[in-house]
Amino acid sequence: MKFKSSFLGLLFLVLLSSAPAIYAQGGVKTGPDPSTIRDPDLEKDSLHNLEVARNYFKLKKAYVAALNRCEEIIAGNPNFAKIEEVLYMAGRSSLSISLNKGKQSADKYVSFEGGVKRSLTPEEMRKKAREYLTRLLEEYPDGPFAKPAKDALDELESMKPASN
Numbered sequence: 001m002k003f004k005s006s007f008l009g010l011l012f013l014v015l016l017s018s019a020p021a022i023y024a025q026g027g028v029k030t031g032p033d034p035s036t037i038r039d040p041d042l043e044k045d046s047l048h049n050l051e052v053a054r055n056y057f058k059l060k061k062a063y064v065a066a067l068n069r070c071e072e073i074i075a076g077n078p079n080f081a082k083i084e085e086v087l088y089m090a091g092r093s094s095l096s097i098s099l100n101k102g103k104q105s106a107d108k109y110v111s112f113e114g115g116v117k118r119s120l121t122p123e124e125m126r127k128k129a130r131e132y133l134t135r136l137l138e139e140y141p142d143g144p145f146a147k148p149a150k151d152a153l154d155e156l157e158s159m160k161p162a163s164n
Contacts, residue, residue: 038079046077050086057089061102064109067093087136088145092152094129098122130156 053069056062070090073080080086097106099122107119120128133149133156140146 042077046073046080063093063096063102064104084140084143084145087132091129091132094125098125
């Protein structure tokens with residue numbers, strides 16, 4: 001009986017002394033990184049917007065409508081699985097609008113600044129295109145849209161007015 005109680009006492013001491021070792025791993029994060037978690041409904045909605053934007057961009061040459069859809073995806077779902085394509089399409093659409101290409105006039109794209117609605121100038125549209133394409137190259141330098149984005153940026157650089 002004495003052996004049994006001393007054994008149980010020793011076991012209790014071992015368990016008591018090992019408790020801090022168990023809590024030493026308390027700093028480990030649980031679950032995946034929140035920035036990579038994707039909401040299935042938001043992904044589905046973004047994919048629908050991307051398909052519509054592709055249709056506007058490729059088939060209808062409605063660059064204003066394509067840019068609006070892309071900006072909706074970028075603002076609402078920055079972790080979208082196909083954000084590379086969205087950034088590329090937004091950049092190319094902005095560039096095309098600045099050159100007055102497509103079936104929609106450039107004044108159909110409006111910006112709201114301080115509650116005032118105004119159309120962007122071609123230079124402002126080129127700046128917008130530069131921002132989208134540069135972001136694409138910075139965040140996805142080895143992606144499938146990196147080469148066409150680089151080509152579009154080179155095209156934009158050739159349009160810069162010569163500085164005196």
